[in-house]
Structure formats: C-alpha cells, structure tokens
Amino acid sequence: MITLFQCLYLFLFSFIFYQGAAALSHSTALSWLTAALGAAAAGLYLWKTKRVWDRCSFQLCAWIAVIQLMSAAAVLNGATILPALFVIVIFAACEGLRIGQSASLARFSDKIVQLTQAEQHANRMLMDVRSRNHDTMKHITAIRSAQSKADTQAYIQNWADQYSQYDRFLKGENAYVAGVLYDFLEKARLSGITVSLHMHTPLSSLPFSPADQVSLVGNILENALDSAAETQEKAEIKLETSLRSGLYVLICENSTPGMDPKVLDTLYQSFGRSTKSGPHEGMGTYIIQKLVKSAFGRLDFTYRHPVFRLEIKIPFQK
Numbered sequence: 045m046i047t048l049f050q051c052l053y054l055f056l057f058s059f060i061f062y063q064g065a066a067a068l069s070h071s072t073a074l075s076w077l078t079a080a081l082g083a084a085a086a087g088l089y090l091w092k093t094k095r096v097w098d099r100c101s102f103q104l105c106a107w108i109a110v111i112q113l114m115s116a117a118a119v120l121n122g123a124t125i126l127p128a129l130f131v132i133v134i135f136a137a138c139e140g141l142r143i144g145q146s147a148s149l150a151r152f153s154d155k156i157v158q159l160t161q162a163e164q165h166a167n168r169m170l171m172d173v174r175s176r177n178h179d180t181m182k183h184i185t186a187i188r189s190a191q192s193k194a195d196t197q198a199y200i201q202n203w204a205d206q207y208s209q210y211d212r213f214l215k216g217e218n219a220y221v222a223g224v225l226y227d228f229l230e231k232a233r234l235s236g237i238t239v240s241l242h243m244h245t246p247l248s249s250l251p252f253s254p255a256d257q258v259s260l261v262g263n264i265l266e267n268a269l270d271s272a273a274e275t276q277e278k279a280e281i282k283l284e285t286s287l288r289s290g291l292y293v294l295i296c297e298n299s300t301p302g303m304d305p306k307v308l309d310t311l312y313q314s315f316g317r318s319t320k321s322g323p324h325e326g327m328g329t330y331i332i333q334k335l336v337k338s339a340f341g342r343l344d345f346t347y348r349h350p351v352f353r354l355e356i357k358i359p360f361q362k
Contacts (some may be wrong), residue, residue: 155255162258165223216246220254221261228265232281237272242284250292251339251361260335263328264354268298275299275350292360300352311345332356 217225225247232239250257265283272279282297311329336343341358 158258159255162220162223165227166219218248220258221248224262235273237279240282244286259331263331264296267328268296271300272298274301290360291357294356296354297351299350303347
C-alpha cells in the first residue's frame with residue numbers, strides 16, 4: 045500500500061508541474077518537459093525520505109493522500125499559477141505533518157527496541173547470577189573434599205574470582221545499563237578482546253532518561269566492540285568515566301584496523317559515516333552525537349593508528 049502512495053506522489057508532482065507550466069506558457073512541449081522534471085523531483089524526494097515511509101501509519105498516509113488529491117483538483121479550476129502554488133503549500137504542510145509524525149514514531153519505536161534489548165541483557169545477567177548461586181553447594185562439597193590446604197585456597201580463590209569478575213563494574217548501575225554493560229563484557233570475552241574499565245562514576249549517572257542512557261552507552265560500546273573485533277592484532281578497549289569540574293567525562297578508546305580520512309572529516313557530523321569498516325550506515329554515531337548535543341555536551345575524537353579515542357563531556361546534574 046505504501047508503494048501506491050509513492051506512485052500517487054509521482055503523479056501529483058508531474059501533474060502540478062504540468063499545470064503550472066501550462067498556466068505560464070501555451071507550449072505543450074514545455075509543459076511535458078516540466079512534468080518530466082516534476083517526476084524526477086518526486087523520485088528524488090521519495091529517495092531522500094525513504095527512511096520515514098516505513099514508520100508512517102497507513103491512516104495518516106490515506107488522509108494526506110485524500111487532502112492532496114482534493115487540493116490538486118483545484119488546479120483544474122483556474123488557468124493561472126496561483127492554484128498550483130496553493131497545492132504546493134498544501135503539499136508542504138501535509139508532508140511536514142507526515143514526516144514529523146513518522147520521526148516521532150521512529151524515535152519511540154527505537155527506544156522500545158533498545159529497552160527490550162537491555163531488559164534481555166539484564167535477564168541474562170540475572171540467570172547467570174542464579175546459576176552461580178545454584179552451584180554454591182557443589183563448590184562447598186568440593187572444598188570439603190579437598191586433600192590439602194593449598195588446593196582449598198586455590199579453589200576458593202578461583203571461585204571468588206568467578207563471582208567478582210564483573211561485580212565491581214556493575215555496582216551503582218541501574219538494571220538496564222548493567223544489562224548492556226554485562227552483555228558487552230561477555231561479548232568481548234568471547235571475542236578475545238581485552239577490556240580495561242575505570243568506572244569512577246556510574247554510567248547510570250549520565251543526565252539522560254534510562255532509554256537514552258541505554259542508547260548512548262549501548263552505541264558507544266557496540267561501535268568500540270565491532271571496530272576492535274576487526275583488528276588483526278591484539279584488540280583492546282578502554283572505558284573510563286569520571287567527574288571533573290562539574291562535567292561528566294566519558295572516554296572510550298578502542299583498537300581499530302584503520303579509518304578512511306574522508307570518514308574522519310565528517311564523523312559524528314553527518315549520517316552515513318561509521319567508525320566501522322564495511323557497509324555500515326553510521327546510525328550509532330548519529331545517535332551518540334544527537335544525544336550529546338541534546339544535553340549541551342561536547343564530543344571530541346582522535347585517531348592515531350591503531351587507536352580511536354572518543355571523549356564526551358556533559359554538564360553533570362545531580
């Protein structure tokens with residue numbers, strides 16, 4: 045059905061351009077040429093707004109299509125350019141409404157997806173904790189049957205290390221951020237990536253809603269993890285948080301196989317640029333920049349092969 049609306053847009057563009065040219069000139073050839081230009085403009089417009097079409101509700105598209113058809117019919121009632129200009133104004137107003145509504149739906153949908161994923165990560169972390177508690181009696185039995193004190197001490201130390209592996213990093217975090225952080229640490233461990241965390245201030249202290257905290261932290265860690273995983277040499281990720289002069293400072297460094305200078309020039313400035321190689325759209329960097337800007341923060345990055353460094357400073361609010 046969306047394709048039908050897009051075809052309608054092609055027709056309306058061509059029709060309005062044709063009628064407008066016919067009102068200004070009596071040349072049929074010129075009118076048809078203008079109609080072709082209108083169709084080309086419609087194609088370009090549809091391509092530029094393709095991301096919001098999937099998020100637009102059918103009811104809204106249907107109502108807008110009816111309004112635009114009725115306004116286009118007004119062009120037939122006059123032989124001047126004014127009716128065509130009237131239709132263009134109506135079209136612009138309807139498109140502003142449609143794109144605004146679609147963008148809002150897209151933001152809400154993305155937040156729901158991110159919170160759902162964070163909840164899944166938190167549930168996975170909870171299951172891991174429960175499974176370890178379930179094995180407590182088995183560990184106690186093993187300690188009782190140990191033959192020597194040295195074996196007992198070694199076993200207890202290994203057991204304690206397993207329990208406290210991530211505890212110091214997850215303290216102070218809310219369930220959503222803790223789930224994202226736990227999932228990141230597990231993926232890094234499975235990928236053989238060395239992770240160094242210096243969490244002087246919890247990530248949950250970031251001045252955002254829980255959904256935006258998940259978006260910011262999740263995208264930063266995901267970009268760092270994906271980029272480090274592509275490194276042929278020993279991959280490493282460093283994450284540091286602190287408070288300095290009323291600013292929340294977040295620094296993330298990760299190994300990277302290399303970056304195109306053209307990408308660096310516009311990274312975190314325009315959509316379509318990514319810190320990762322391959323066919324990535326740069327959505328993560330776009331979200332990071334948007335969130336930092338909304339909090340009146342500052343984002344800086346440097347690249348010195350093979351390390352990419354991202355530094356974010358945001359005014360801290362208690």
